[in-house]
Amino acid sequence: MSTTVLRIVASYGHQFLGLPLDKRTDTDATAYIQLVTRGKKQGYAVGDWVNVTLTSDNQGAIESINTRENHFYRSEFNKQKNLAANIDQVAIVCATEPAFSEELLGRALICAEVAEIDVLIILNKIDVLDKLDAARETLSLYPKLGYPLIEVAAKNTESLKAELIPRLAGKTTLLMGQSGMGKSSLINALIPDVQLKTREISSVLNSGKHTTTFTRLFDCSFDGEAAQIIDSPGFEQFGMAQFSHSQVQHAMPEFVPHLGKCRFNNCAHIREPQCAILEAIEAGTITENRYHFYLRLVEQLNYYDNARY
Numbered sequence: 143m144s145t146t147v148l149r150i151v152a153s154y155g156h157q158f159l160g161l162p163l164d165k166r167t168d169t170d171a172t173a174y175i176q177l178v179t180r181g182k183k184q185g186y187a188v189g190d191w192v193n194v195t196l197t198s199d200n201q202g203a204i205e206s207i208n209t210r211e212n213h214f215y216r217s218e219f220n221k222q223k224n225l226a227a228n229i230d231q232v233a234i235v236c237a238t239e240p241a242f243s244e245e246l247l248g249r250a251l252i253c254a255e256v257a258e259i260d261v262l263i264i265l266n267k268i269d270v271l272d273k274l275d276a277a278r279e280t281l282s283l284y285p286k287l288g289y290p291l292i293e294v295a296a297k298n299t300e301s302l303k304a305e306l307i308p309r310l311a312g313k314t315t316l317l318m319g320q321s322g323m324g325k326s327s328l329i330n331a332l333i334p335d336v337q338l339k340t341r342e343i344s345s346v347l348n349s350g351k352h353t354t355t356f357t358r359l360f361d362c363s364f365d366g367e368a369a370q371i372i373d374s375p376g377f378e379q380f381g382m383a384q385f386s387h388s389q390v391q392h393a394m395p396e397f398v399p400h401l402g403k404c405r406f407n408n409c410a411h412i413r414e415p416q417c418a419i420l421e422a423i424e425a426g427t428i429t430e431n432r433y434h435f436y437l438r439l440v441e442q443l444n445y446y447d448n449a450r451y
C-alpha cells in the first residue's frame with residue numbers, strides 16, 4: 143500500500159472520486175480513484191487535496207486533508223454542507239425566465255462573503271426580451287454593492303466569448319444556480335465532451351441515473367489558458383444556521399461602513415435610537431429591501447439559537 147496526494151474531482155452523497163495531479167485527463171475513466179473515508183469522517187469537498195492510502199489501482203482511503211485556501215459551504219441546522227474548496231470565485235446563474243429568487247441570491251452572496259470568496263453574478267437568457275427589464279431592475283443593486291454582473295445567453299456563443307469566458311480563464315469557478323436558470327446549457331456550451339465525461343463519471347460512481355445530482359470539477363481550457371469549472375446540483379435552499387449575527391452583518395457590504403457607529407454597542411438595528419443602520423436606510427444608502435432581507439436572516443438565526451439549547 144502506498145500513499146499519494148489526490149484532488150477530489152467529484153462527490154456524490156458520501157462518495158468521492160480523486161485524480162492525481164499528473165492525470166488531469168478526465169476523459170479517461172480508468173484514471174479515477176474511488177475514495178472511501180475512514181470511520182464517520184466527512185466534510186470533504188470537490189477541490190480538496192487529500193492524502194490517500196491506495197488500496198488497489200482504483201481505490202483508496204482518505205487519511206487527511208491538506209490545508210484549504212478557502213471553502214464554500216452552506217450551514218444547515220447541525221452541520222456544514224461543503225460545496226467546494228480551493229476556488230477563485232463563485233458564479234451564481236440567474237435568468238430572465240423563470241424568475242430567480244433574490245432571497246437565494248442574497249443568501250449565496252452572504253456565504254461567499256463569509257468564506258471570503260469572490261463572486262460573479264451571471265444573468266442568463268437575455269434573449270427573452272419581455273422579461274429582461276424586470277431582471278435587470280432586480281439585479282441593478284448588486285454591482286453597486288461590488289458584485290460584478292454579466293449578461294449572456296447560453297445559446298449565443300458570442301455572448302459567452304465576450305462576457306463569460308474571459309472571467310473563467312485561468313480560474314477555478316464554482317458554478318451554481320437554481321434549477322431552470324440554464325446552468326446545464328452554459329456548461330454544455332463551455333465544455334466540449336461534457337456528456338461523455340458525465341457518462342463516464344456516473345459509471346464510476348455507479349449512479350448512472352443521477353447524472354446531474356453530483357458535484358464535479360471539469361478541467362478545461364479557453365484559448366490555451368487552463369481553467370476549472372465546478373458544476374453543482376441546482377440549489378433550492380441556502381442555510382446559514384451556524385453564522386453569527388456579526389458574520390451576517392459584515393457580509394452585507396452596504397452595512398459595513400455603519401457597523402460600530404450606533405449609540406448602543408449591542409444595537410440590534412431594529413428600533414434603537416441613534417442607530418447608524420436605521421439612519422443609513424433613512425438616507426437611502428441601505429435599501430428597505432436589503433434591510434428586510436437582513437431582518438429575515440436574523441429572525442432565522444434567533445430561531446436556530448433557541449432551538450439548539
Ligand SMILES: Nc1nc2c(ncn2[C@@H]2O[C@H](COP(=O)(O)OP(=O)(O)O)[C@@H](O)[C@H]2O)c(=O)[nH]1
Nearest residue numbers: 266267295296297320321322323324325326327
Ligand atoms: N431562451 C433561452 N433559453 C435558455 C437559455 N439557456 C437555457 N435555456 C433553456 O432553459 C431551460 C433550462 O435550462 P437548463 O440548462 O436545463 O437549466 P438548469 O436547470 O439550470 O441546468 C431549457 O429549456 C433551456 O433550453 C438561453 O440563454 N435562452
Ligand SMILES: [Mg+2]
Nearest residue numbers: 325326327354
Ligand atoms: Mg441542469
Ligand SMILES: [Zn+2]
Nearest residue numbers: 404409411417
Ligand atoms: Zn444599530
